[in-house]
Amino acid sequence: MKWCRVEAQAGPCYGIVGDSSIELVEGSPFETWRKSGQSLPLESARLLVPVIPPVFYAIGSNYRGHVLKMAEAAAREPVFYERPRVGYRANNALLAHGGAIVKPADSSDKFQYEAELVAVIGKSGRNMSRQQAQDSIFGYTIGNDVSERVWQKNDQTNIRAKNCDTFKPMGPWIIQGGDPAQMRTLVRLNGETVHDFPTGDMLFDAAEVILEISKYNTLFPGDVVWLGTDDKPRNMKPGDDIEIEITGIGILKNHIVAA
Numbered sequence: 001m002k003w004c005r006v007e008a009q010a011g012p013c014y015g016i017v018g019d020s021s022i023e024l025v026e027g028s029p030f031e032t033w034r035k036s037g038q039s040l041p042l043e044s045a046r047l048l049v050p051v052i053p054p055v056f057y058a059i060g061s062n063y064r065g066h067v068l069k070m071a072e073a074a075a076r077e078p079v080f081y082e083r084p085r086v087g088y089r090a091n092n093a094l095l096a097h098g099g100a101i102v103k104p105a106d107s108s109d110k111f112q113y114e115a116e117l118v119a120v121i122g123k124s125g126r127n128m129s130r131q132q133a134q135d136s137i138f139g140y141t142i143g144n145d146v147s148e149r150v151w152q153k154n155d156q157t158n159i160r161a162k163n164c165d166t167f168k169p170m171g172p173w174i175i176q177g178g179d180p181a182q183m184r185t186l187v188r189l190n191g192e193t194v195h196d197f198p199t200g201d202m203l204f205d206a207a208e209v210i211l212e213i214s215k216y217n218t219l220f221p222g223d224v225v226w227l228g229t230d231d232k233p234r235n236m237k238p239g240d241d242i243e244i245e246i247t248g249i250g251i252l253k254n255h256i257v258a259a
Contacts, residue, residue, distance in 0.1 A: 001016060001175075001176045001177075002016065002017035002173045002174070002175050002176075003015070003016060003017070003029050003050065003139065003173060003174045003175075003176070004016075004017050004022060004047055004048075004050055004171075004172065004173040004174070005047070005048040005049060005050050005051065006022055006024070006040060006045050006046060006047055006048060007045075007046040007048060008024055008038070008040065012048055013025065013026075013036075014027070014028055014029055014033065015039075015040070015045075016035075017042065017173050018042070019042075020041065020042050020043070021039045021040065021041055021042055022039060022040045022041075022042055022045055023035055023036075023038075023039050024036045024038045024039060024040065029122075029138070029174075030051075030122060030138065030221035030222050031221070047096055047097050047098065047171060047172050047173070048096050048171075049094045049095070049096045049170050049171060050120075050141050050170065050171050050172070050173050050174045051120060051141075051174065051222050051224065052091060052094070052222070053091065053222050053223050053224040054220045054222050054223055055088070055217070055219075055220065055223045056088060056089040056090065056091055056094075056168075056223075056224055056226075057086055057087070057088060057089075057209075057213060057223065057224065057225045057226065058086070058087055058088065058089045058116075058145065058225070058226035058228075059084050059085060059086050059087075059204065059209050059225070059226065059227055059228050060085050060087065060228060061079070061080070061081055061085055061203075061228065062084070062202050062203050062204055062209075062227055062228025062229075063197070063201065063202060063203065063228055063229060063230035063231075064080075064201075064203060064230075065197070065230045065231050065232075066228065066229055066230050066231060066232065067079065067080060069231060069232035070232060073232060080203070081203075083204075083212060084204045084208065084209045084212045084213075086209065086212065086213055086225075087158070089145075089158075089162060089163060089168055089226065090159075090163040090168075092163070092165055093162070093163045093164060093165060093166065093167040093168035094168050094169075094170055095166045095167075095168060095169040095170070095254065096169070096170075096171055096172075097169065097171035097172035097252050097253060097254070098253065098254065099166065099169065099254055100166065100254065100255050100256070100257045101144075101146055101166050101167070101169065101236075101242070101254050101255070101256050101257070102164075102165065102166045102257055102258075102259050103236070103237070103238055103256055103257070103258055103259060104148070104160075104164060104259050105258070105259045107148045107150075107151070108148065108149070108150040108151075109235055109237070110148065110149035110150050110235060111146070111147075111148055111149075111235055111236050111237070111256075112146070112147050112148075112149060112233040112234065112235055112236060113144050113145075113146060113147075113187065113189075113233050113234075113236060113242050113244070114144065114145035114146070114147060114228075114229040114233055115142075115144060115185050115187045115195065115229050115230075115233075115244040115246075116142070116143040116144070116145050116226045116227055116228060116229050117140055117142070117143075117180055117183070117185070117199050117206075117226075117227045117246060118140060118141045118142060118143040118170060118224050118225065118226050118227065119137050119140060119206040119209075119210065119224070119225045119227060120137070120138045120139050120140065120141060120174050120222070120223075120224055121136055121137065121138060121210070121219050121220065121221055121222065121223040121224070121225070122136060122137065122138025122139070122221055123135065123136040123138075123221065124136075124218060124219060124220050124221060125210075125214050125218070125219050126214050126217075126218040126219070127214055127215060128210065128211055128214040128219075129211070130207050130208070130211055133206075133207040133208070133210040133211040133214065134206075134207040134210075136210060136219060137206060137207070137210070138174065138176065138221070139174040139175050139176040139177070139178065140174065140175055140178045140180070140246075140249055141170060141171060141172075141173065141174045141175070141224075141249065142170065142171065142172075142244050142245075142246050142249055142250065142251075142252040143168065143169070143170045143224075143226045143252075144168070144169040144170075144242065144244055144252060144254065145162065145167075145168065145226060145229065146162070146166075146167040146168065146169070146236075147161055147162050147167075147233075148160065148161045148162075148164075149161070169252055169254045170224070170252070171252050172250050172251070172252060173249075173250060175248065175249050175250075178248050178249060179200075179248075180199050180200035180202075180205070180206065181198075181200035182200070182247075182248065183198075183199035183200060183246050183247050183248050183249070184196060184197065184198055184199055184246070184247045185197055185198075185199045185229075185230070185244070185245070185246050186244070186245045186246075186247075187233075187242070187243070187244055187245075188241075188242075188243040188244075188245070189234060189236070189240060189241070189242055189243075190240055190241055191241070191243075194234055195230070195231045195233075197230040197231060199246055199247075201230065202227060202228065206225065206227060209225055209227065210225060213225070236256050237256060238256050238257055238258040239256065239257075240255070240256040241253065241254070241255050241256075242254055242255075242256065
């Protein structure tokens with residue numbers, strides 16, 4: 001099943017995505033819900049961020065190729081972590097499919113995308129076993145962890161580098177029942193395919209990352225866990241279109257504009 005959030009006549013609501021329409025529901029897929037009997041054409045619907053997370057987790061350095069290539073570009077030795085390196089992102093940075101990513105006026109040309117699989121939590125849990133962690137996953141969506149690398153290198157926090165408004169596109173919807181081991185991630189910049197990698201080829205898979213978080217934090221339905229990217233991203237500039245496809249989920253597309 002595909003779940004989305006969409007702008008309806010009465011305001012934002014959840015819906016079930018079909019081939020050509022969205023069935024609107026009353027309630028939430030994370031609590032209780034029922035079909036409202038109303039629908040919207042998929043082609044003209046205004047999709048919103050598929051969930052507003054209570055807590056927004058993200059892991060870095062989770063693909064071998066990304067670690068190696070980013071270290072090479074920085075002329076340093078690669079560092080592989082022994083446990084998931086989890087941090088936070090800010091909800092204010094979330095942006096829906098089709099929305100404009102705003103490049104700040106004082107940002108450098110090292111303004112980059114990161115194509116990421118996102119696990120959406122469906123069950124609360126603390127101190128989970130691996131199986132409990134796996135069972136806690138409601139579904140998956142797509143994220144673009146937009147990053148300003150000069151700020152990331154020089155600031156003690158990621159408040160600018162990764163958490164500016166519009167820096168976290170997510171969507172277009174959540175799919176249930178997907179298997180990351182069967183997925184591929186493709187990145188297209190202005191229509192050119194610049195990356196193509198196995199989505200599941202992670203150093204720490206979704207269940208392992210969730211298990212690690214749950215040692216110290218209670219996870220709640222609707223929380224999201226972004227799972228890192230592979231390869232070395234390219235720079236983006238105003239006027240560019242960035243498209244991230246994860247097979248079995250869909251395509252997240254956004255346009256870059258100047259502040």
